Amino acid sequence: xxxxxxxxxxxxxxxxxxxxxxxxxxxxxxxxxxxxxxxxxxxxxxxxxxxxxxxxxxxxxxxxxxxxxxxxxxxxxxxxxxxxxxxxxxxxxxxxxxxxxxxxxxxxxxxxxxxxxxxxxxxxxxxxxxxxxxxxxxxxxxxxxxxxxxxxxxxxxxxxxxxxxxxxxxxxxxxxxxxxxxxxxxxxxxxxxxxxxxxxxxxxxxxxxxxxxxxxxxxxxxxxxxxxxxxxxxx
Amino acid sequence: xxxxxxxxxxxxxxxxxxxxxxxxxxxxxxxxxxxxxxxxxxxxxxxxxxxxxxxxxxxxxxxxxxxxxxxxxxxx
Numbered sequence: 001x002x003x004x005x006x007x008x009x010x011x012x013x014x015x016x017x018x019x020x021x022x023x024x025x026x027x028x029x030x031x032x033x034x035x036x037x038x039x040x041x042x043x044x045x046x047x048x049x050x051x052x053x054x055x056x057x058x059x060x061x062x063x064x065x066x067x068x069x070x071x072x073x074x075x076x077x078x079x080x081x082x083x084x085x086x087x088x089x090x091x092x093x094x095x096x097x098x099x100x101x102x103x104x105x106x107x108x109x110x111x112x113x114x115x116x117x118x119x120x121x122x123x124x125x126x127x128x129x130x131x132x133x134x135x136x137x138x139x140x141x142x143x144x145x146x147x148x149x150x151x152x153x154x155x156x157x158x159x160x161x162x163x164x165x166x167x168x169x170x171x172x173x174x175x176x177x178x179x180x181x182x183x184x185x186x187x188x189x190x191x192x193x194x195x196x197x198x199x200x201x202x203x204x205x206x207x208x209x210x211x212x213x214x215x216x217x218x219x220x221x222x223x224x225x226x227x228x229x230x231x232x233x234x235x
Numbered sequence: 236x237x238x239x240x241x242x243x244x245x246x247x248x249x250x251x252x253x254x255x256x257x258x259x260x261x262x263x264x265x266x267x268x269x270x271x272x273x274x275x276x277x278x279x280x281x282x283x284x285x286x287x288x289x290x291x292x293x294x295x296x297x298x299x300x301x302x303x304x305x306x307x308x309x310x311x
Contacts, residue, residue: 049243052250056257099264107253114249211261218268225275232282
């Protein structure tokens with residue numbers, strides 16, 4: 001049954017029709033999101049127009065955290081069940097997670113200058129995001145420097161250890177005195193952001209999520225073709 | 236209107252650089268992945284075409300191979 005599901009999901013992931021659908025949705029959501037974020041959404045009463053940086057900074061941070069959590073979860077599956085498809089999925093997710101982490105750090109730094117008067121501060125949230133960046137970097141590096149079997153084990157351990165940092169990033173604003181404000185968007189309670197700012201934020205998050213899915217699909221195909229190329233050599 | 240959009244109350248340089256940096260990274264990542272994808276696809280296609288009929292029957296036993304062969308014609 002599991003093999004059947006894996007085989008079916010593989011076919012969907014390889015299908016170019018599915019990739020084209022994601023590309024179209026990404027372009028639609030990105031266009032709407034950019035228009036809402038740069039033109040329609042209001043200025044902040046304190047931060048003025050600089051608040052618009054939020055529409056690229058926050059979704060990038062959310063997605064890089066989400067991707068790393070998925071990688072860590074799958075890596076646990078790799079170590080326990082020795083599932084090779086989990087390895088391919090994790091490896092294919094990492095590049096977009098890494099780029100989103102970089103975007104979150106750089107746009108955060110750009111936002112910090114007009115808001116806090118500095119490009120960088122050793123604030124708990126920023127520092128823990130930098131630590132996540134180093135974990136992403138180590139994860140990707142492990143695939144470059146070690147041979148396949150060793151890389152699977154080492155990259156899995158890197159992501160599982162790095163997962164400890166994920167709740168630290170999330171709760172850093174509650175646990176320590178920080179330049180960052182506490183969470184404005186909560187799943188369990190009412191958000192403190194007005195809907196005029198929530199709409200562009202969600203549109204941009206959807207666009208970024210679709211982009212990461214698109215890159216994942218392309219990267220997954222690259223990894224799968226590499227495996228299949230080796231398979232053809234053996235025939 | 237357009238000037239206001241560019242200047243953004245004096246914060247334009249920050250806002251636009253943040254958005255452009257994001258979109259530039261998207262473009263770079265897409266280009267790199269797309270190049271890898273096309274390269275590996277071409278390799279697979281070349282290898283598959285070099286197989287004889289018995290080897291093709293053997294390769295086609297794997298449904299993933301069949302799907303990959305079909306998608307060669309629909310590359311992004």
